[in-house]
Structures are given as C-alpha cells and as structure tokens.
Amino acid sequence: MSAPHRKLGLAVAQMGPVNLADDRGSVVKRLIEMLREAHGRSADFVVFPELALTTFFPRYWMSMQEAEERYFEAAMPNSAVQPLFDEARKLGVGFYLGYAELTPDGQRFNTSILVDKSASIIGKYRKIHLPGHDDHKPDAPFQHLEKKYFDVGNETFGVWNVQDVKMGMCLCNDRRWPETWRVMALQSAEVVVLGYNTPSQNIHWPEPVHLRMHHHLIALQASAYQNCVWAAAAAKCGYEDGHHMIGGSVIVAPTGEIVAQASTEDDEVISFNADLALAEAFRKNVFDFARHRRPEHYQLIVDRVGPGEPLKR
C-alpha cells in the first residue's frame, strides 16, 4: 500500500441473532467462519458488531450481579474468544469487536477493540453516547437499559494506526451524533468502524418502524461525507428471542455513497476494496478544515449540554 492509491480490503461481518440459549463458543465459531470468508475475499480488516458475543442483554431487567456473571468479559481475550484471535493471527487479518467489559475495579463499559493482524489489541473505546434509560419500565415491551448496565466511556474518541491506516471507532448510538465523527476527523481518521444493535421498535413513542433504517443510513452517509472518511458499520440483527433489530450493515465511501450493503438479517459478509486516496479530493477542497472551519463560532457546542435561549445579538 503506497501513496497515492493506498487501498484497504474492508469487510463487515453482520451477525444474525444471538439468542439467550447460544453460548459464547457457538458465537465465536460464527465469527471465525465469517473471518475466513472475509479473508477469502482479500479483506485486510473485518468489522464485527457491538456486544457481539451475547444477545443484546440491555433489553432485559436483571440484577447487576446476574448481568455481570452472564454477559460481561473480565478479560479480553479470554478462553472463549481466544480462537478468534488465533485465527486472525493465522490469516493475518485485523478486526474490530464489541463486547461488555468488566474492569478489575468493577466498572462496566460497552466497549470495542481494534485488533491488528498479529492479533494484538492496539486500541480500546468505551461507548460515550449511551442510549435508553436506567429504570425498570414494566409496561414496555422490552427494556433499553444501557444507562443502567454501563458507565459512560471515560476516554474521548480516539484514532489508531491500524495496518498503516488511521482508524477511528465508535459504537451504535454514537453514530447519530455529529460530534462523534468530527472529533475523530480532527485526529485525521481515514476510516471509522462501528458495530450496532438497533431495535426496530422504539419503546418510547410510536415511531414509524421504517425510520430506524432511514436514520441509520442518512447518519452514516452524511457523516462519512462531512468528515472525509470511509465508514463501515456491522449490525447484530434479526429476531433475538422474538425481539427484532434492524440489519442494513453498510460500507460507505467518503462520497457519502453506500458501496456495499447487507441484504439479509443473518450472518453475512460484505466487503469493498476501499481506495483511501478518494477522500483526499474532499479533504483538499470543500472540506479543507484548516482553510474553512471557524471554531470561533462553534463555542456553544462545548459550552452548552442541552438547548437554551438564543444568543443575544
């Protein structure tokens, strides 16, 4: 990979449902199978979903002790996940993986890692934009308890050098927030990878179901364009024990165009040979940040949390 046409073989491994009855061993087998398929299509890097090792457990109300015992990882890799790391090293393929992280001092995070082709963990991200609620809503069809089970990520968005590519990462709901992407673009990200679990039903109000896919796609397309990055997003989707989540895993070019999109709600690999030079034309012209951005007019973005009164003029 030499300038000006460095390319990254980028794959997204979408997952169909992981049910309550599925153990980590069976899940890791599925991940390994998709890793091999991606490698067979010349992928250098594979994006797996958020909380890839278990069902999307924030939909269930339970004690913290039960959650920690059933769904959190106290070490990464651990014996259940080690075969995935071994296979990645053998094939020489890097990957992104989401899981529930329990730290030695008892903190719990919705976490993702970047693993390079020698199977070393070179980056870790802890989800910042936790959606949902922390209280039990017995009348809701299911819960969305990310604010109960997880602490807010204690480090900001990062960018790492993965196989000579500057790669940022985030998780699920983060993708809806333009700040997420901008903070990575300002660290020179070329590729942003993420996993998600997005219920098709909104438990808070009767949002038309088709909007969930629409919002996922327009947020990714606009953010890839506005930040001159390739974006790759991996869903866990379909019916997990009867609870439906959207698919729509995609690879989006810096043009904002979808260049690959999953067509199922099952385990499915999509891939694209991403030309990293494509973003340069945008970065040097319409989005030459150094020439065009005006941070002196952006102060409200950090000075306010919620909306307030119009500024005096």
Place this chain on the structure above:
Amino acid sequence: MSAPHRKLGLAVAQMGPVNLADDRGSVVKRLIEMLREAHGRSADFVVFPELALTTFFPRYWMSMQEAEERYFEAAMPNSAVQPLFDEARKLGVGFYLGYAELTPDGQRFNTSILVDKSASIIGKYRKIHLPGHDDHKPDAPFQHLEKKYFDVGNETFGVWNVQDVKMGMCLCNDRRWPETWRVMALQSAEVVVLGYNTPSQNIHWPEPVHLRMHHHLIALQASAYQNCVWAAAAAKCGYEDGHHMIGGSVIVAPTGEIVAQASTEDDEVISFNADLALAEAFRKNVFDFARHRRPEHYQLIVDRVGPGEPLKR
C-alpha cells in the same frame, strides 16, 4: 397556533437562472409572483435563495469596485426591493432573502435576512463558511470567488422568534458543516432556512456531477434529523449565462425525510404544512441533548481548526 400541534405553512421559492442582463426590477417581480403563489397555498413564510437579486457573480473575476457597484446592496430594503416588502406586508407573509451586503464602513458580506409578516427585518445572518478561493484562476471554466468578494461573517449563527416559531438560518455551503446546525439547535431552533447557489461542476477536481445533488440532500436530511428541526432550502438554479447550478430545493422534516422537493430548474414554489410538534418526540428521547450529550468529549471541535495527530491515550 397553540401547543401541542403548532403548524407553520412553510414555502420554498426556488428560482431559475438570473442572467447578467436581468435587472433587479425583473427579479423582484418574479419573487413577488412566487410570494403570491405561496400565500395562495396558505404559506406563512417563504424561503428565497442566496444572492437572490442578481446572477451568482462570484463566478466572475472583476475589480472590487465593479463588484460593489453592480452586485451589492448598500441598504435593505432599497427602492428595487421595496415592492417585495410591500407585498409581504399586504399578504401578511414573512420571508427569508439572501443578498450581497455592503455596510456603511465598506465591509462586504454574503447575507440573509428574516423578515416578519409586517415586513420588518427581525434577523440578519452573514455567511460564515465561505467556499472557494480569492485568487484569479484563469484556466478554470469559471471562478468561485466568495473568499475574495466577501468577509467572513462577524456574528455567530443565530435563532429568532418569527411568528412564534424559533427560526435559525444559514447560507449555502454552511449546510455541509454539522457545526452550523448544532449551534442553532443549541439555541432551540425549530426550523432552519437557507438559500444556495451550487454549481454542478466542481472546478477544483473532476467530481462526478451527480454527487453535488447527493451531498446537498444527505447533508440536509441528516442535519434535520440530528438536530430535530424542519429544514427548508431554496436554490437558484439552471443555466445562468451557460453556467449550470443544481436545483433540488427541498423541505425536510425532523424525521430526515424529504416532504417536498422541486421538480424543475426554474422558478417553482413548493410548500408543506409543517407540524412543529413532530420534533418533540425526537427532542425528548433519542436526541434529548441534556440527557445524552457529552461536551467534555467534544473539546477538539473548538480546540483544533484543521486535523492533527491522534490524541495520546
């Protein structure tokens, strides 16, 4: 208009070309005709384009004196534009209008105004994200000299109370920058209006022409969704003395869906009865900023202008 279903009759008056030979009188007649059509469709407010009164003159290299004399307005309203203000007062319709502003102390801005239904100017915005260049490019098919003819706006993005609706505004290239929208949303904007002149040919690199429309639409759709606002965007479009600009004037709902889109590259009014309550479901849930935003992780947005090294971790 009383809660919870306040509605705004919102119209966009797209303009076909204004050629070099067209004087302001003929342009204002076209604006008045569209104002009447919008009023006939129960519009309360009409959005006109950027630099609506003249051809898109930043495509031409000329002396500053010539530019000021031919294309800038030293007063607003002035005798040429007064008939539009008179008609607006008569019909009781507010409007947004873009024009080139020459201040008494000789500053030049790419400016827009909000005019209420009594024809009073209640808000003024001076374009912050000026695209293009300030030098003569004799080999280019045309120029994009906004950085020559205009000073950078000296006030930040604002929000004004127009007919009991909190309205923000920006101009053209501003719409591509997520900071633009966020700064208005943090001032409780419910509607964002803007005008644009977007050449279909990129003079800086051979960008595929179809992308210009694509980028316009995904930026508007994602930004309306991410900021819980109605967005209304008015093009000046078609061939101005042989130079083509895109149409695609739209009204976008806070769902990120296009609810009205112009189908020509000529003078054309589109309209929609916008339910301002629609955004509340988003504002109270997925985009409850006060509950979900994490400005402590956004600092780079104001600390850096251009991209730099990844943060140390």
